[in-house]
Amino acid sequence: MIQESDMSQLPYLEAIIKETLRLHPSGPFIVPHQAIQDVEIHGFLVPKNAEILCNVWAMGRDPNVWSHPEKFMPERFMDNNIDYKGQDIEFIPFGAxxxxxxxxxxxxxxxxxxxxxxxxxxxxxxxxxxxxxxMDMSDKHGSL
Structure with missing residues (x-):
């Protein structure tokens, strides 16, 4: 049976998990943040004390970051070091x-x-x- 010590020898399994978390993060938004001062981001003013929601669901589908963002392609994680442990801002399904x-x-x-x-x-x-x-692998929302 598979053991935790086997994980370093299973890079495709890790790529599948990363790709699943990219497309289907455990929550669509990370914990809300609050702006501590007025800040301008890409021409938009975010006022002090504004509550900021980070949409990780949309980040995982951003065509400016991911090629073919709606397609399930674990291979995209095989030749790079992108990880979900909070260091790569384009991929933060667990926050940062x-x-x-x-x-x-x-x-x-x-x-x-x-x-x-x-x-x-x-x-x-x-x-x-x-x-x-x-197989129809398209996403379905709501009850079956």
């Missing part, structure tokens, strides 16, 4: 700096172990004669 998610280290360990175990434990098959290309 002082307000980074307190559970980040646990999530980092558990996501890899759980996904790796699920892949390894079950013999995954599609029903009938369906192929992977036949």
């Amino acid at each position: 700096e002082m307000r980074i998610c307190a559970g980040l280290n646990l999530a980092h360990r558990m996501l890899h172990i759980m996904l790796g175990s699920l892949i390894q434990k079950f013999d995954w098959m599609l029903e009938g004669n369906m192929t992977a290309q036949d």
